[in-house]
Amino acid sequence: MKRTTFLLGVLTALATPAQATVVNGGFEQWAQGQPTAWSLIDSGISVSQSNTIKLSGSSAAAISVNTADQANTDFRQLVGVTAGQTYTFSTAVYHTEGNVRARLYVNGYQGYSNEQLTGQWQTLSHSYTAPSSGNIEVGLRFYDVAGFDGSELVYVDEFKPASTTEPPATGCSNTSLSFALNTDNYGAETSWQLTNAQNQQQYAGSGYAGNTSYSEQWCLADGEYSFTIFDSYGDGICCSYGNGSYSLTLNNQPVFSGSSFGAQQSHSFTLGSAGGGDVDLGSYYADAAGLTGYNLKTALHNIINNHTARGYSAIWGFYNVYELDNYYENDGSILDIYSEKPSATDSYVYAAGSDQCGSYNSEADCYNREHSFPRSWFGGAIEPMNSDIHHIFATDGFVNSKRGSYPFGKVGSASFTSTNGSKLGSAIAGSGYSGTVFEPIDEFKGDIARAYFYMATRYQSQLANWQNNSTEANAALNGTTTQVFENWLLQLLKQWHQQDPVSQKERDRNDAAYQYQGNRNPFIDHPQFVSAIWGN
Known part of the structure; x- marks a missing residue:
């Protein structure tokens, strides 16, 4: 397919050229279904007013790219600039499918958008110093990428330049x-x-x-x-x-x-x-300073309690930005802990947003949202547990279904093994448990353990009643708010915590979770809290 583009620009007659004013850059003015002051709309695109998806004001421009012929996709105007003046041009872009990439145009082609960031606004900007006075074209140009089906909708809002660069301030009062x-x-x-x-x-x-x-x-x-x-x-x-x-x-x-x-x-x-x-961790955990044992656990509960529940559907958006492989293949695909091969090429990869489940019949069909602490254990789709990102990881849908609500454990005899070596089967002899367990690969055992210690602390006031919610919950939980886990599982989790130390991936995810829902996993920030509460 031809590379599909269109150019978005701005035209205005300026009384004071140095201001480079964008006319109707916020797309608030419309006449006969078209944005005013935008002089050229080619036949290969269509522009309509959006009152729902917008960055600010009452509306944005919804631009559909409907052709693979770049000669028919321009949407442009001009701005006036003054020689020697510096302008910062910027615009906000909102991708819907992720199969078109936006490129800022300021008298030439500048930086690209990240088309994989769907369902959210991102900003493109460029600082431009005018070599001479006159008019320049500014705007956006869109390029198709793999998956473009001949029609894609992109929202644009707040296309504007800042005022001319001011002399440096004599000081910063902040x-x-x-x-x-x-x-x-x-x-x-x-x-x-x-x-x-x-x-x-x-x-x-x-x-x-x-x-x-x-x-x-x-x-x-x-x-x-x-x-x-x-x-x-x-x-x-x-x-x-x-x-x-x-x-x-x-x-x-x-x-x-x-x-x-x-x-x-x-x-x-x-x-x-x-x-x-x-995050200033000393300040964040100040109320837990000097404590040990279950007194420390209670103090941590009070610190991380009452986070903002974002809802189960919002998890997809978190994954699109923060659950990406920037650590192994470093390819920006979804980081699926049940298929990731840390030291080899993954058998398959998932693109953020486009490969989410959906139905599945086998491995590699789609990814979904895995409650590492099964929701049947806490009674079903109950908030805030059901959407708590600290224990919900992106995983292959089919492998997730194989895991079901079984406890994590060491497998003695496997009945199923995923492509990266995660296993389902009967627990290894001598483990203290004889039922069916699921065992992730070593790379992620510590991640799972610290998610469980988080759940035991965040929901301290609720989990005493969870033991009898299911057979698997009864096998894993001991009905207390202190130890929380049966002895066999507690010893296993502590072992996994020690053998798989906190990684940079976990630290980054913890920071993202804090930004996303407002609380942290203490056992990632301070791994020593595990032994301080539950012993070595």
Whole structure:
């Protein structure tokens, strides 16, 4: 298929050219079904008003790309600029299917969007210094990728440039931070954005040169922030094609840094009372300081209790951003703990969003949402347990169905083995349990154990009544709010916790979960809490 594109631009007669004003960039004005001030709409696209999916105001533009002929897909205007002035052009894009990639156009082609981020807004931006006064084209151009079926809907909102660059402020009355970016060989593939707790963009960047160092100062008020860096090719910025890296520092102390990732990497941090790191863990766990045993468990329960339940359907959106393989193949596919092969090529991979279940008949059909702590154990689709992301992992649907509600354990004789070696079968002799168990591969045993210790702590006030909800729950739980697990399972979980230490993948997921629902897994932040509560 031909590469399909269309160009989105802006036309206006400016009394003061330096302002580069975008007319109707928020798509609030419409006449006869078309956005006013947008002068060219080619025959290969259609534009309509969206009052439901919008970033701000009352509406956005819903743009359908309906042809593979790029000559018929332009939607453009012009802006006036003044020689020597610098402008930051930006727009928000919302992908629906993920089979079209948006590329910012500012007098030439700039950075790409991440088309895999479906069902959410992302921002593209580019800083442009005008070499001469006059009019330039600005806007978006869309390229089809694998899966494009000849028609795709993309929403666009808040297309705007900032005002002319102002002289540097004499000082920052809030908190000043230093951001540094070193690009790899393909700097144009890199973009990033910083948003606040209200998802409003504070800073952004794209359109970089290869193998170049950039630095800038951020001035931020107290509050929560999320930084996300994107690589449009999906291979990060280190180390296959150059040695790129990025970092944020506060008073020469690291806030976050990175280099190796897939399509994207995110970091959250807080300024103000919680300090300047991803999370000030000392402050977060202050009420548990100095405690041990079940007193520590109760203190941790009080800290992580009352998180915000986002609902079961919202988990798909979390997976699309945070449950991605940026650690093994580093290909940005869904990280399925029942199919991932840490030291070999996976037998199959899942694309975020497009491969979610659905029906399945065998392995590799689709991925779904695995309650590692089975929901039949806590009584069914009951909130907040049913949507608590700390224990719900992306897994192959068929393998998930094989696991069912059986406890985790060591398999002696397997009746089913997945492509990565996860097993279902009778428990190994001498384990203290003789029923059917499911055993994940070693790489993820610690992840499962720490999810179980989280559940035992987060739902301390409820789980005493869960033991009799099912035969499997009775085999795993002992009916107390203290020890929680039967002896055989407690010893197994502690063993898995020790043998498979906390990984960077877990730390990143814990940070994402905190941003997503407002609480953390203490046993990822402080692994020593396990032995402090349940002994060695």
